Amino acid sequence: MTISIRQEIKKVLAPSGGEWVDLPSLLPASTVIELAGEALRSRLYFATSPDGEELCLRADLTIPAALKYIESADIDNMSATYLCEGKVYRASPNGEHRHPEFTQIGIERFGTQDEIQTDVEVFLSAITACKIGEIQDFAFEFSDGGLIDTILDGAFIYPPWKEYLKSSSKSPNSLKRALKIACLKDKQEPTALETSLLGQDDEAASNTIEEVIELAKLRTGLARGPYEIAQRLKSRAERALAKPLKTEIKSAIEEILAIEASPKKAIKEIVKIAKNLGVDLSNWSKTWEKRLAEIAKKVPEIEDNSRFVASKNGRFEYYSGFAFDIFAKKDTELPLATGGRYDGLIAALTNGGRNAQAMGVVIRPERLGG
Amino acid sequence: MSKKLILGLPSKGRLKEQCEGWLLKQGLKLRQLGGDRGYSAHLDGEPNIDVRLMSSSEISRALLAGEIHAGITGEDLVREQSGKADELIDFAVKLGFGNADVVVAVPDGWIDVTNMADLAEVATDVRKSSGQRMRIATKFTRLTSDFFNKCGVADYRIVYSGGATEGAPANGIAEAIVDITTSGSTLVANNLKIIDDGLILASQANLMAAKSAKWNKPLEAEFAKFVRNL
Numbered sequence: 001m002t003i004s005i006r007q008e009i010k011k012v013l014a015p016s017g018g019e020w021v022d023l024p025s026l027l028p029a030s031t032v033i034e035l036a037g038e039a040l041r042s043r044l045y046f047a048t049s050p051d052g053e054e055l056c057l058r059a060d061l062t063i064p065a066a067l068k069y070i071e072s073a074d075i076d077n078m079s080a081t082y083l084c085e086g087k088v089y090r091a092s093p094n095g096e097h098r099h100p101e102f103t104q105i106g107i108e109r110f111g112t113q114d115e116i117q118t119d120v121e122v123f124l125s126a127i128t129a130c131k132i133g134e135i136q137d138f139a140f141e142f143s144d145g146g147l148i149d150t151i152l153d154g155a156f157i158y159p160p161w162k163e164y165l166k167s168s169s170k171s172p173n174s175l176k177r178a179l180k181i182a183c184l185k186d187k188q189e190p191t192a193l194e195t196s197l198l199g200q201d202d203e204a205a206s207n208t209i210e211e212v213i214e215l216a217k218l219r220t221g222l223a224r225g226p227y228e229i230a231q232r233l234k235s236r237a238e239r240a241l242a243k244p245l246k247t248e249i250k251s252a253i254e255e256i257l258a259i260e261a262s263p264k265k266a267i268k269e270i271v272k273i274a275k276n277l278g279v280d281l282s283n284w285s286k287t288w289e290k291r292l293a294e295i296a297k298k299v300p301e302i303e304d305n306s307r308f309v310a311s312k313n314g315r316f317e318y319y320s321g322f323a324f325d326i327f328a329k330k331d332t333e334l335p336l337a338t339g340g341r342y343d344g345l346i347a348a349l350t351n352g353g354r355n356a357q358a359m360g361v362v363i364r365p366e367r368l369g370g
Numbered sequence: 371m372s373k374k375l376i377l378g379l380p381s382k383g384r385l386k387e388q389c390e391g392w393l394l395k396q397g398l399k400l401r402q403l404g405g406d407r408g409y410s411a412h413l414d415g416e417p418n419i420d421v422r423l424m425s426s427s428e429i430s431r432a433l434l435a436g437e438i439h440a441g442i443t444g445e446d447l448v449r450e451q452s453g454k455a456d457e458l459i460d461f462a463v464k465l466g467f468g469n470a471d472v473v474v475a476v477p478d479g480w481i482d483v484t485n486m487a488d489l490a491e492v493a494t495d496v497r498k499s500s501g502q503r504m505r506i507a508t509k510f511t512r513l514t515s516d517f518f519n520k521c522g523v524a525d526y527r528i529v530y531s532g533g534a535t536e537g538a539p540a541n542g543i544a545e546a547i548v549d550i551t552t553s554g555s556t557l558v559a560n561n562l563k564i565i566d567d568g569l570i571l572a573s574q575a576n577l578m579a580a581k582s583a584k585w586n587k588p589l590e591a592e593f594a595k596f597v598r599n600l
Contacts, residue, residue, distance in 0.1 A: 229480060
């Protein structure tokens with residue numbers, strides 16, 4: 001049963017074009033952890049190469065597909081569509097007992113030009129594939145990996161807080177912690193040293209710190225020196241002297257993070273709250289409405305069976321825009337398919353050396369009744 | 371099933387000496403078979419205890435696997451080797467020696483860093499400016515990952531370091547370290563300082579029992595008697 005479902009999924013995905021590719025199972029552990037963060041370490045399976053390099057079994061298909069694309073694409077944003085199937089290896093989070101190896105079948109599209117069309121095509125391929133199994137009633141969850149950054153970029157927020165909040169934008173829990181700190185009225189006064197740095201340009205501030213460190217016979221290590229320390233002390237002093245973040249801004253962002261409603265309702269609500277923050281999200285909402293309208297042509301029940309959340313904890317940081325999960329209606333915990341846009345992934349893997357738009361989805365065949 | 375209680379004891383080094391001294395204080399003389407280099411031994415007057423001399427990390431591994439009933443080793447080793455230490459091990463008696471703290475340390479010239487919240491911000495700054503996560507050199511990957519997660523430090527990655535970890539920041543291998551220290555003097559000698567709230571684990575030698583080892587009533591009674599007599 002499982003094998004026939006897999007074959008059917010592959011048939012459904014193939015007409016969308018692209019080549020079936022074999023992806024490596026073993027990846028450099030440093031690459032995966034650099035990208036996904038150490039929080040993933042406890043869920044990875046490690047191996048050591050004969051020359052001593054630390055490797056790990058792939059925990060998804062997206063990272064090896066992106067690595068393959070980087071190897072084969074000669075120019076930025078070169079068009080390529082990969083179809084891939086294989087086991088991935090991921091230990092359950094603490095307290096859960098799911099099988100650590102499971103099959104994923106997916107499409108990864110790179111260098112796409114028409115963002116909305118690609119998003120819709122990938123989503124429709126995924127829902128068509130999900131319908132192959134016994135499950136016919138679905139629930140959908142949409143989110144946007146770039147929304148919070150867009151709001152923080154556009155909102156009228158005093159610069160020290162803007163930078164501070166943006167550093168936590170990818171995790172709703174971290175962002176809530178940062179908002180709380182930014183609103184504190186009683187802040188520690190800046191030290192005399194910090195205050196003196198505020199009046200100095202970058203070079204002078206760096207020299208001051210270097211002198212302090214030398215006088216105290218301290219060492220900084222090779223990777224982070226007086227310049228970086230001076231910069232941080234200056235921004236800490238700026239935050240200490242800055243007015244606390246307005247509680248209305250904190251409340252508005254928290255309200256956006258708490259939204260969980262049907263897409264139309266959620267988008268309308270987010271646009272309204274963002275407007276109060278001085279952010280015009282009309283283009284953003286038009287894009288989403290167009291995307292959803294295109295999807296609704298093929299999946300009319302989409303609006304009634306979907307919820308939209310602004311940002312999700314636990315998602316890989318590389319999701320940069322449209323993101324979705326497809327669930328069986330009676331089980332909205334474990335997704336049948338997960339996909340999204342990750343335009344920043346190629347740049348992240350090459351430390352900014354290469355760029356490509358990217359969008360993909362993976363399907364879990366064994367959850368489709370096989 | 372072994373009819374004797376299998377007890378793993380450290381086979382060499384300072385921990386072995388401290389262990390022998392402590393056993394003597396309890397009136398138990400450790401007799402090593404085959405001289406100083408032998409790896410089997412017995413305790414005088416304890417015919418139902420089969421002593422195996424092993425490295426500290428091997429004792430930890432064998433306890434977690436249930437291959438020995440009991441053993442003396444450092445809590446840090448057990449907690450590093452398994453995320454389920456409390457499920458698998460009964461930390462029966464803290465022995466008061468083998469003290470070692472697992473700590474987070476940064477270059478002492480980082481005058482802007484005193485606590486873990488500072489380190490979290492520095493990690494984010496490093497990632498923003500270099501495109502790479504801040505590197506932490508350590509052999510304690512599990513303890514580090516759990517602790518940093520708890521402290522909200524996200525933008526870092528671990529660089530495995532099996533030895534001379536204190537030299538990593540000066541050599542440019544990592545920005546900061548997690549390492550074990552007793553007096554802190556090696557850290558100071560390498561121009562490192564311990565972060566105020568950067569104590570991950572205050573470890574010491576423990577007498578431990580393996581919950582998943584094959585136990586029966588006589589063996590349980592033997593272990594209870596051994597603990598009672600301490």
